[in-house]
Amino acid sequence: MEGRPLTDAQLIDAARHGDVAAYEELVRRYEELAFRTAYLVCGDADEARDAAQEGFLRAYGAMGRFRAGAEPRTWLLRIVANAARNRRRAAGRRAGLALRSARDRPSDGAAPSPEVAVLAGEQRSELLAAIDRLGDEDRRIITLRWFADLSEREMAAVLDVPAGTVKSRLSRAMERLRSVIGGSPDHG
Amino acid sequence: MAEPMSWPPREDQALASALADLAQAVAFPPTPRIAQAVAAQLREQHSAGRSPLRLWSGWRLGRSAALALLALLILVAAAIAFGIVIGGLRITFAPGTPPPLPSGVVASRAFGSEVGLDEARRRAGFTVLVPSLGEIGQPVHVYFNDFPSGGTVSLVWGSRPGYPADANGVGLVVTEFQANVDPAVWEKMVFEGTTVTRTLVGGQTALWISGGEHTFFYRDANGRRVDSSLRLVGTTLICQRGGLVLRVEGAASLTRATEVADSLR
Numbered sequence: 172m173e174g175r176p177l178t179d180a181q182l183i184d185a186a187r188h189g190d191v192a193a194y195e196e197l198v199r200r201y202e203e204l205a206f207r208t209a210y211l212v213c214g215d216a217d218e219a220r221d222a223a224q225e226g227f228l229r230a231y232g233a234m235g236r237f238r239a240g241a242e243p244r245t246w247l248l249r250i251v252a253n254a255a256r257n258r259r260r261a262a263g264r265r266a267g268l269a270l271r272s273a274r275d276r277p278s279d280g281a282a283p284s285p286e287v288a289v290l291a292g293e294q295r296s297e298l299l300a301a302i303d304r305l306g307d308e309d310r311r312i313i314t315l316r317w318f319a320d321l322s323e324r325e326m327a328a329v330l331d332v333p334a335g336t337v338k339s340r341l342s343r344a345m346e347r348l349r350s351v352i353g354g355s356p357d358h359g
Numbered sequence: 360m361a362e363p364m365s366w367p368p369r370e371d372q373a374l375a376s377a378l379a380d381l382a383q384a385v386a387f388p389p390t391p392r393i394a395q396a397v398a399a400q401l402r403e404q405h406s407a408g409r410s411p412l413r414l415w416s417g418w419r420l421g422r423s424a425a426l427a428l429l430a431l432l433i434l435v436a437a438a439i440a441f442g443i444v445i446g447g448l449r450i451t452f453a454p455g456t457p458p459p460l461p462s463g464v465v466a467s468r469a470f471g472s473e474v475g476l477d478e479a480r481r482r483a484g485f486t487v488l489v490p491s492l493g494e495i496g497q498p499v500h501v502y503f504n505d506f507p508s509g510g511t512v513s514l515v516w517g518s519r520p521g522y523p524a525d526a527n528g529v530g531l532v533v534t535e536f537q538a539n540v541d542p543a544v545w546e547k548m549v550f551e552g553t554t555v556t557r558t559l560v561g562g563q564t565a566l567w568i569s570g571g572e573h574t575f576f577y578r579d580a581n582g583r584r585v586d587s588s589l590r591l592v593g594t595t596l597i598c599q600r601g602g603l604v605l606r607v608e609g610a611a612s613l614t615r616a617t618e619v620a621d622s623l624r
Contacts, residue, residue: 191405195398202393216388227397238504269386295381297367317378318385349374352367 179243187234198227201247204319208248208329209255211314214267218258226251248321249328256331268303268314270295301351309344316341474503476514484509485537485603488623495519495531495619509537521615533619534606558613560620565598567613596620 177185177193179200185193205226210219230250237246270292302310315321315329323341327334368374479501480487489498498514505511514533516522522530556567596607596616600623610616 189405191398191401194401195394198394198397203390206390206393207387210387219388220391220393223391223393224396224400227393228400231397231401270384291380294377295384298377298381299385313378317382318387320382345371345374349368353369 180239183234183237183243186231187237194231197243197247201244202227204244205247205251208315208319208321209251211311211319212252212255212329213259215258219255222255222258223251226254229254242324245325245328248325249331252329253331268299268318270299298352301348304351305344305347308340309347312337312341312344313348472503473500476501479503479512482510483512483535485535486601487512488533488535488600488603488605489514490533490619491622491624492619495522498533511536521611522609523611530609531619532606532608533623534608535603537602537604556613558617560596560598560617561600563599565596565620567594567596567616569594569613 177196179197182193182197186197202223205223206219209222209226210216213219213222227247227250230247233250237243302313305313312326312330315326316323321329323334323337326337326341330337332340368377474482476487476489476498482503482505495516499517500513500515502513502515503510504513512535514535515529516531518530556569558565558567594608594610594612594616596605596610596613596619598605598607598620600620605620605623607616607619610619
């Protein structure tokens with residue numbers, strides 16, 4: 172046991188007994204995911220920061236409602252996303268997404284030829300532009316799934332809908348994305 | 360992506376691969392130092408003593424250690440001396456009266472989500488029983504909590520004759536969950552001024568709790584206490600039926616509560 176990082180459940184247990192440092196550690200584990208999720212939900216970086224902060228503070232206050240055996244990650248995401256959804260209604264924006272420059276990207280070790288790299292870059296731009304042309308709901312569900320890397324259960328918590336609804340919405344959104352890409356041969 | 364993929368992607372798998380690749384290349388705004396800001400705010404609130412959070416954690420720090428120790432000692436004593444264990448439910452005693460809970464939380468905390476009777480029946484890992492007494496009718500609210508294994512179903516009524524409403528407008532609550540849930544067990548903490556009477560319902564041991572305040576909590580798989588924060592004032596009958604533990608809360612008398620329990624179908 173000694174030397175091993177505490178599990179999320181152990182941190183929550185400590186936080187329930189007033190250990191702020193333990194809660195800070197838990198928040199640190201999820202701050203990036205929560206911020207990005209909030210950003211995709213409410214579409215503004217400042218609002219996303221405030222929503223994440225508000226969500227984590229609320230979660231601390233609601234620690235008594237955390238059920239043993241529940242996933243802390245999903246529970247926290249649900250509370251942060253709730254704060255983000257409230258801010259989205261007020262702000263009505265959508266998250267602006269851009270491509271990082273190639274040198275900032277993690278490399279998989281393979282060194283593609285310049286032609287392949289250019290082609291892949293164009294395809295990425297085209298795909299991102301196609302996502303931007305989707306309606307808000309489609310865009311949100313695709314970016315949550317792929318860019319925030321949320322599971323269907325987590326997306327259900329974030330969007331406050333049943334898991335079955337997530338599955339069908341995601342499937343429809345993917346279909347529409349495919350048709351947007353296929354219907355725009357002149358793009359890129 | 361070592362080589363260009365087929366474009367445009369026509370298959371689900373190809374589109375999924377393209378999106379996974381794109382995810383590696385998308386730029387998000389830099390993540391702010393949220394953990395630091397949250398911790399600073401919590402520490403400030405704690406030291407200023409102006410947050411409700413302080414009241415909550417202060418109580419837990421101040422009383423939980425003593426309560427936990429007492430509960431543990433009394434639990435062992437009670438289990439040995441009285442054998443007060445029903446299904447997965449164990450009764451413990453604690454001295455004094457519990458501190459006040461934040462207002463407005465009682466109804467929302469332990470019941471789980473409101474689902475309706477049909478969905479509760481679909482989700483529960485057991486046959487959900489409903490009282491067949493004409494005078495109380497169908498439950499007004501039905502909740503499902505997916506803890507413990509098989510879930511917990513709570514049926515809630517407003518005021519009915521013989522079941523006066525409490526401050527939250529709740530008259531009668533019937534809660535059902537599977538017995539012998541191992542390793543997690545619901546426990547019940549009974550505060551001073553409360554009496555526990557052993558009785559029989561349907562030929563099986565039952566407990567009638569009345570006269571004071573009592574609260575439910577349960578232990579997780581690691582044996583840690585998890586407070587359901589549901590504190591009850593009033594009466595509770597705890598009985599067993601076909602592998603289920605049933606709680607009937609709010610009846611004005613043991614006779615009334617037993618009628619409800621006996622009418623469960």
